[in-house]
Every structure is written in structure tokens, then in C-alpha cells.
Amino acid sequence: MSGHASNYQPKSAFGKWFHERLPIMDMVQGQALDFPTPKNLNYFWTFGGILAVMLVIQIVTGVVLVMHYTPHVDMAFNSVEHIMRDVNSGWLLRYMHANGASMFFIAVYIHMFRGMYYGSYKAPREVLWMIGVLIYLVMMATAFMGYVLPWGQMSFWGAKVITNLFSAIPFVGDSLTTMLWGGYSVDNPTLNRFFSLHYLLPFVIAGLVVLHIWALHVVGNNNPTGVSVKSPQDTVPFSPYYTVKDAFAIVIFLMFYAAWVFFAPNYLGHAINYQEANPLVTPAHIVPEWYYLPFYAILRAIPDKLGGVIAMFGSILILFALPWLDTSKVRSGNYRPIFKQFFWLFVLNCIILGFAGSGAPDNYFLSHEAAPPDQWALTYKLVGQISTAYYFAHFLVILPLLGLLETPKPLPASISDAVLAKNHPSTVAVPAE
Amino acid sequence: MTLLKTLAIAAAGLVLSLGAAQAAEGQKTAKDISFSFEWPFGHFDRAQLQRGYKVYKEVCANCHAMHQMSFRNLSQPGGPEFSDEQVKALAASFQVQDGPNNDGEMFERPGLPSDRFPSPFPNEQAARAANGGAYPPDLSLITKSRPGWYGTINQLINGIGGPQYVYSVLTGYTPDDQLTEELKKEQPEGKYHNPYFANGPWIGMAPPLSDDQVTFDDGTPSTVDQMSRDVSAFLAWAAEPKMEERKRTGFMVLIFLGVLALLLYLSMKKVWAKVH
Numbered sequence: 082m083s084g085h086a087s088n089y090q091p092k093s094a095f096g097k098w099f100h101e102r103l104p105i106m107d108m109v110q111g112q113a114l115d116f117p118t119p120k121n122l123n124y125f126w127t128f129g130g131i132l133a134v135m136l137v138i139q140i141v142t143g144v145v146l147v148m149h150y151t152p153h154v155d156m157a158f159n160s161v162e163h164i165m166r167d168v169n170s171g172w173l174l175r176y177m178h179a180n181g182a183s184m185f186f187i188a189v190y191i192h193m194f195r196g197m198y199y200g201s202y203k204a205p206r207e208v209l210w211m212i213g214v215l216i217y218l219v220m221m222a223t224a225f226m227g228y229v230l231p232w233g234q235m236s237f238w239g240a241k242v243i244t245n246l247f248s249a250i251p252f253v254g255d256s257l258t259t260m261l262w263g264g265y266s267v268d269n270p271t272l273n274r275f276f277s278l279h280y281l282l283p284f285v286i287a288g289l290v291v292l293h294i295w296a297l298h299v300v301g302n303n304n305p306t307g308v309s310v311k312s313p314q315d316t317v318p319f320s321p322y323y324t325v326k327d328a329f330a331i332v333i334f335l336m337f338y339a340a341w342v343f344f345a346p347n348y349l350g351h352a353i354n355y356q357e358a359n360p361l362v363t364p365a366h367i368v369p370e371w372y373y374l375p376f377y378a379i380l381r382a383i384p385d386k387l388g389g390v391i392a393m394f395g396s397i398l399i400l401f402a403l404p405w406l407d408t409s410k411v412r413s414g415n416y417r418p419i420f421k422q423f424f425w426l427f428v429l430n431c432i433i434l435g436f437a438g439s440g441a442p443d444n445y446f447l448s449h450e451a452a453p454p455d456q457w458a459l460t461y462k463l464v465g466q467i468s469t470a471y472y473f474a475h476f477l478v479i480l481p482l483l484g485l486l487e488t489p490k491p492l493p494a495s496i497s498d499a500v501l502a503k504n505h506p507s508t509v510a511v512p513a514e
Numbered sequence: 515m516t517l518l519k520t521l522a523i524a525a526a527g528l529v530l531s532l533g534a535a536q537a538a539e540g541q542k543t544a545k546d547i548s549f550s551f552e553w554p555f556g557h558f559d560r561a562q563l564q565r566g567y568k569v570y571k572e573v574c575a576n577c578h579a580m581h582q583m584s585f586r587n588l589s590q591p592g593g594p595e596f597s598d599e600q601v602k603a604l605a606a607s608f609q610v611q612d613g614p615n616n617d618g619e620m621f622e623r624p625g626l627p628s629d630r631f632p633s634p635f636p637n638e639q640a641a642r643a644a645n646g647g648a649y650p651p652d653l654s655l656i657t658k659s660r661p662g663w664y665g666t667i668n669q670l671i672n673g674i675g676g677p678q679y680v681y682s683v684l685t686g687y688t689p690d691d692q693l694t695e696e697l698k699k700e701q702p703e704g705k706y707h708n709p710y711f712a713n714g715p716w717i718g719m720a721p722p723l724s725d726d727q728v729t730f731d732d733g734t735p736s737t738v739d740q741m742s743r744d745v746s747a748f749l750a751w752a753a754e755p756k757m758e759e760r761k762r763t764g765f766m767v768l769i770f771l772g773v774l775a776l777l778l779y780l781s782m783k784k785v786w787a788k789v790h
Contacts, residue, residue, distance in 0.1 A: 162582050172756040321785050329778040336771045343764025344554050355659035
């Protein structure tokens, strides 16, 4: 597919002149319009397009917000309220940007789970997958620094807790933390460097997205059968088939997004962040935004600070090794009956981890009640520990073993066969065992 | 429907992954009174906001600042909508410090609509000194920063209950003669018992309202309950002054996107009809 020749023929004299100097229209024709795409992609494949749109929305709203925001500890909070009250449609920009971050993460989590279920990380898509994990890492850093900018109570204390983690690193930890802070505590220099990096990193993400799409266009899309494209009958040109399907899915996702922005704009944040940062008053509970909760649970599951930090970063870095941890040759979970069940267990476990990260460690799980110390009790911490163990077991034990032990279902001979079998069951012969 | 399944999973995952927020130890859940501005179709009751402003101005403003608010906000659309003349007269009834003038002196002048609400104390230390060490918080964002209740699903459906929190604190004092002996022993000097208070149950603020304290211009009887409701509504508007514009825009956006989605869906069906 990398060598897919475009049929681009310049129609005008100017087009020809330009084409000879910069064949960009040729690339558009070949990679964006004619690009052969499996004809059986389901709606889970629309989240790539949705994520691209979210990135653009975040960058555009962010650039305009910066025109009205002041990155200074004495003025940041008030400048955000100025945006909410005095800037024309400022409330809309800010709510789009704040909720946009949550929508971005919802979409990226669905996109990642899609890749995990259909084995989109397997050969030849390992590099494509790893660039994706890198994008996710940069996204997390970007969102974290963005949450600090309004300089509310949770902004400040969240920044304090997370930056403090780096002090656990042996030898260089303290210097590293001082460098992050620009001093000896979270203060104006911290806000300034976070602001600078929060503006920079989205463009790093945009660059990585270009690499991600490039890698995708070298190896081509995976598809729900996991069977590689074998003939032109298996594919349709990206445009108009997937441009219109993606556009439809994007608009549906925008409606979901709009429902939050216009009717529950503060639900996904923390009430306490509408109180200006005060270094002398610690909030009763410091919790990160919802999209970090599973990792927060992993951090707290390990009693040792350095161990917790290693486990937390390890839980993301392990995704880089996923293509080699999964030993099965079959890509799609549709043809792996046992893997399929473990996949949903893994999703459930991630949700439980999210809950485990949300409460005070020594309270009973899903309760506000403190558990008695020195006595066995199902606390947030214990649930977090069990789920953390399962999280790593999924990658390090279950996936490697399943590939060796599981008998997959017979694969369809081709994508076309699978599509025909689904739509016209009588016309296709049963594939040989 | 794969799409429905996708959305259902997305929504379920989202709802589930939101942790249950934590209530302060022993804080009582706010009284669930209803306001006109709840739900997507709700909007503010102008008369109530005007009454609420009067309660703030005559009672709360003695100790609590609202430094995000300017007099001009009182006449903007979606708020109490006082007339421009009323706001001019109101602002002029305050003396504000301005300057320095060409001689380098600060001077006093009558307020303008563009001025912020004057703060009762020059700084936090002065406020604490005048209030027995307690700091009366700025009320500009109080209904957005103080939840009245908790719970992932509860807050999704009913909001965080900020206005209800304010109402409950104002009406939730335990009268001194109803305090149990045990509580009386715990009672710190100059503090009052209020189980709804977030950092409670002991609060530095004396019960601020009593019946007939404010005379409402529209003849509404000024009971403690009425004044508490009205000032809570006023504070809810002050915290989110663009709420009505937001909801109105939201409906237009959703209708637009809905029609666009339908057109795209039909186009998609037509384009894909020839495949397979």
C-alpha cells in the first residue's frame, strides 16, 4: 500500500506547473482520497478521525484562550473568570477546552481498547502502535499541565502531588523536582513553565500524529476480521466511503461533547477548583482528573514511593511491549474465544482501578466511611492493589500464555468472504477447518 | 446497532470511571430545594435575583466580598436585569477610591457601573481581625465551589447542589437552646453549630438572617426561608452569569448538529448502498 500509485493528473496548466515543483496534490489524491481501506471497518474505527478533530478543537480554542489568559499566580485565576464573564463567548471557549480534554481522553481510550481487541498492534503495525502510545504519554503530560493553569485549589495541590513524585527518583530526584518547580515549591515559575509547555506539547502531538498516520498508510488499516487485505475486492477508496462515515461519526461525537459543554460543563471537573489556589490550605481530598484515576490507583497501590512511581509509569510503558507480549498470531478478538473474555475482564479491571483511585485509601471501597486500622477490610487501597496486580498479570502472564494455549476459531479466507458471510450467509461455503 | 453499542460503552465507561467524591466528615447533605434555573430548560427568575441582590447588599456584603462582580453586571441580559438607570443610581450610592490624580493623591468619587462591588475589608487580615479570626469567603463563585451533596450519578442528575448548600447553611443553624449538653461542651468560643457547613459543624458566622430583616420592593414577605432562597439564586447567577446564553446556544448547536448528522447518515447510506 505504501507504493500505491496515485492516479493524479493535473487538469490545468497551473496544476501541472505546481505538480512538477511540489507534488502535494498527488499525495492528497493517493493518501487521502484514493487510499484503499478495508470495506468492513466498524464504528470503532471512526475514533481516529474523531481524535484528529478533537486535537484541532483543543488547539484552536487553546490559542484563543491564551489571548485572554495571564500566567501569573496573582492573576491566573481572575483572568480565567474574566474569560468566563467579560470575553465574548469566553465561557464557550473555556468550557469547550476543559470538556474537550475529557472528550479527547474518552475517544483515545476507546481507540486504544479498539486496538487491543482487534490486535491492531501486531505485525506489521508495531511501530504504528508504539507511536500511538507515545502520543498518549504526551497527551497525559499536556492535560496535566493544562489543569494547573486556572490556578484553583486542585490545580495547585494536584501539581504539588504529581511533581513531588519525581523526588522519589534516586540521586537526581530532588534536583529534578527543583527544576520542574523552578524553585523550592510550586509557585509562579512553575506556573510559567507549565504554561509554556502546555502551549508547546500539542504541536509535538500534532507532529507525532503525522508520523502515526504515515505509519498507518505504510501498512494499511487493520479490520474487524484481522485478516490482511488480499485483493482489491477487499477494499474501498477512503473517499467518499470513509470520509462520509467518519464525518457522520464525528458529528454524533460532537453532539455528545456539546451535551457536556452546554448542559453539564463543570461535572467532569472539581468544584474546589473554583476556589483560588492557597498554598496554606490543603483540600480534604486531592484527586486527579477522572482520566488519570486508574494510574493514581496504581501509584497508591505500592506502599513504597519509588515503587509506586515505577509501577505507575510501568503501567503505561508496558504498552510499548504489547506487540511482543501477545504471542497469538491471530489478530482479531472475534476469532479468539478465550482472549475475548479476558479482554472484557481487562476493561472492567481498568474501570475498577478508576474507582480505586477516586477515594481515600483507607475508606471502605465505594464508601465515605473509614475502615478500622489493623483489621482486614475491603478498602480503596486493597481493591487498588488487587486490580494493579491483575493489570500487570494481564500483560505479563495472561497474554503470553493465551497465545500458546488457546485454539482460535477458523479465520475467513478474506475480508470479502467475511462480509458476504455476514450479509448473505447462504452464498458462502463454510471455510475449511 | 454497532454505533449505539459504541456510545453506550463510552457513556457507561465515563460514568463508571468518575470516582465518588468525598464529603467532609459528618457534613449533612444539603436540603434539596428546587430552583427555577435547574435542568436544561430552566432560567433565572428576574424578580428573585433582584430580591437576592438586595439581601446580599444589605446583609452579606457587610462581611463578604464579591470581587468578580461589577455593578454593570446587574443590568446585563440573563441576570437580575435592573435598568441601566437603576444601576447608575445604585453604583453612585457607593463611594469608591480612585487615583492617583495628577497630584499623586488617591481620592474618593461616586461609583460607576463599571466599578466592581466594593469589598467590606481592605485585605484578608483585616477581615479576619474583624470576624474573630474567621475569614468570610468571597461569594462570587461560592455556588460552584461548594457541593451540597456527592455521588457520581447523583451529581450528574442533580448538579453539585451549590445553591442548595448556601440555602442549607443559611437556614440550618441549630438554635443554641437546642444544643445537646455534649455539643455545648465542644462548642468553641464565638462559634455556632451548623451541620451543613462544609468545614463544620462549628461556624464563625452568627445566624445572619432574621424575619423581616430586608424590605423587598415587590412586597414578597421577607421570611428567613424566602431571603435564603433568593440570595442563593442570586449567588448562583453571580457564579455562572452566562448560564441562560449557554443553554440557549446549546439547543441551537444540538439542533444544528442533529440535522447535519441526519443528512450525513442519509448520504452515507446512499454512498455505501453499492458496496458488498
